Amino acid sequence: MNERLTRMKTDASQFWTSRSKKQKGAMIGTVIGVIVLAAVITIFATRTTYATLYKDLSPSEIGQIKEALDTQGVKYEIAPGGTAISVPEEQVDSLLVQLGAEGYPQTGAIDYSFANSSGFGMTDNEFNVLKLAATETAIANLFKNLEGVKDAKVMITQPKEGVFVTDTQGEASAAIILNTEPGYKFTEQQISTMYNLVSKSIPDLSTDNIAISNQFSEFFDLNATTTDATSTTTAAGQLQMKKMVERDLQRQVQTMLGTLMGQDKVMVSVTTDIDFKKENREEDLVRPVDEETGEGIAISSQRISETYSGAGANAATGTPEAGTTTDNFTTYGEGAGGDGEYEKTEETINNDVNRIRKDIQEAPYKIQDIGIQVVVEPPTADDAASLPEGVREDIEKILSTIVRTTISKDVTAELTQEQIDEKVAVSIQPLYGKATEVANEKSIIPWWVWVVGGILLAVILLLAFFIIRSRKRAKEEEELSILEEQEELIVDDINDEIETEATVRRKQLEKMAKDKPDDFAKLLRSWIAEE
Numbered sequence: 001m002n003e004r005l006t007r008m009k010t011d012a013s014q015f016w017t018s019r020s021k022k023q024k025g026a027m028i029g030t031v032i033g034v035i036v037l038a039a040v041i042t043i044f045a046t047r048t049t050y051a052t053l054y055k056d057l058s059p060s061e062i063g064q065i066k067e068a069l070d071t072q073g074v075k076y077e078i079a080p081g082g083t084a085i086s087v088p089e090e091q092v093d094s095l096l097v098q099l100g101a102e103g104y105p106q107t108g109a110i111d112y113s114f115a116n117s118s119g120f121g122m123t124d125n126e127f128n129v130l131k132l133a134a135t136e137t138a139i140a141n142l143f144k145n146l147e148g149v150k151d152a153k154v155m156i157t158q159p160k161e162g163v164f165v166t167d168t169q170g171e172a173s174a175a176i177i178l179n180t181e182p183g184y185k186f187t188e189q190q191i192s193t194m195y196n197l198v199s200k201s202i203p204d205l206s207t208d209n210i211a212i213s214n215q216f217s218e219f220f221d222l223n224a225t226t227t228d229a230t231s232t233t234t235a236a237g238q239l240q241m242k243k244m245v246e247r248d249l250q251r252q253v254q255t256m257l258g259t260l261m262g263q264d265k266v267m268v269s270v271t272t273d274i275d276f277k278k279e280n281r282e283e284d285l286v287r288p289v290d291e292e293t294g295e296g297i298a299i300s301s302q303r304i305s306e307t308y309s310g311a312g313a314n315a316a317t318g319t320p321e322a323g324t325t326t327d328n329f330t331t332y333g334e335g336a337g338g339d340g341e342y343e344k345t346e347e348t349i350n351n352d353v354n355r356i357r358k359d360i361q362e363a364p365y366k367i368q369d370i371g372i373q374v375v376v377e378p379p380t381a382d383d384a385a386s387l388p389e390g391v392r393e394d395i396e397k398i399l400s401t402i403v404r405t406t407i408s409k410d411v412t413a414e415l416t417q418e419q420i421d422e423k424v425a426v427s428i429q430p431l432y433g434k435a436t437e438v439a440n441e442k443s444i445i446p447w448w449v450w451v452v453g454g455i456l457l458a459v460i461l462l463l464a465f466f467i468i469r470s471r472k473r474a475k476e477e478e479e480l481s482i483l484e485e486q487e488e489l490i491v492d493d494i495n496d497e498i499e500t501e502a503t504v505r506r507k508q509l510e511k512m513a514k515d516k517p518d519d520f521a522k523l524l525r526s527w528i529a530e531e
Helices: 002-017 021-046 059-072 089-101 124-144 188-201 235-261 391-406 417-421 447-489 501-515 517-530
Strands: 050-054 085-088 149-157 173-180 210-214 266-275 280-287 297-310 329-331 340-352 354-361 366-376 424-428
Touching (some): 050 059, 050 089, 059 085, 085 089, 124 173, 188 210, 235 266, 235 366, 235 391, 391 424
Parallel strands (some): 173 210
Antiparallel strands (some): 050 085, 280 354, 329 340
16 A cells, blocks of 8 residues: 555646646646636535515514514525515525415504404404405405506595484595606506596495505606696685695696606606686777778768859858868868959768777686706716716707797796796716615626636546546556566576475475565564474
């Protein structure tokens, strides 16, 4: 065994000293690369990939699920904020089924299956609480099936039934918060569908007592044509109309700028000043046909001309009466004994003018003033210089155009461009209040890791092949050298001595003394002791 180890050490040292520096460096680098590759593969092979088991739950629910996983010995990770929990990816499906059978999560996801497990000890109050929670869960599931809705939270308030018949019955109400997809805009039909789903699911619930909003605090209200709440004759209606106008403008600007910069990069606020004075008037206007000359159109005309001439007493005399005017005129000649003559022309013209009658009903409201405030986050939140040049000016021009076309024409005609620009405010700064969502991260091994691993594996196999072949060649050469030495040491036996039993024993003793001296010494001692 020692000779074999010594021989292997000698062969290894000869193999190492016979290599050049480049070969030694390549071999050392290969060994290091193999060790690093083995470590990387071991890390990735033994690394546990986690997937989200539950998300968007309350910390109390996450705590209950954590206790259930601890009792089962399952590894888990809790997301920042304590609203989501992840488990090994291969155990997600089985844990969902197992925890669902045990009733987890115990809040926020109650369905009507609780009635099958309710016992006789359940009170009416407990039953009503569970029934209300089941109704909220059922409505939330209905909303999740709508396009653009990722999640929904429903809160229902129902009045208590009075003991006596004369007791006044309160009204039910519902508040719903939707987690909508960024940039999605609901149509009026979809909003009406949401209100009808809630109203028809809860007895005696009016659409006026339903409030629906999203995670960005944007309310979705019914169209004004479907409700009486937007009547401009009441203060509540005027306030509702003002909110509706501001909301529509805000959504328009939010959608447009969100498409340009990103939905989570823009925050818009719109304020308006609306005049709700409603005016009905009649106008009877009389205007000349020709505005320049002030003349009307001639409807009828009459002209009379008279001429007379005479001598002596028959001559025409007289002068027009002082202070009188007439459209008719007379030309007078000489009189008092001389010859005289006169000419009389009479012209009558009936003129008419434009008579205009207007029944004017003013609009129910006019937008007298408007202000638009926009906060834009640059591409790099902490670097305002990352916003491309000219983007802010473009946004201001767009908003100025919206202001000019939205304000009443009577007011816009009196405003200058500078005054319109003052109604727009654009701020460039980071948005720190954005809603965040825990992403379901899965570790994915990059493709280059597999390529590098394949190359290193091929190099390892080639080196192992060359090393084995070199060792095999060295062993063959060693065996050949031993055979050659043995051939050189072989000498023809010239001893013609006939072997007897005594000579055979002598040779055996000589071989024993040479190969096993200890045993031979023991044998000699035993012989001496016998003698």
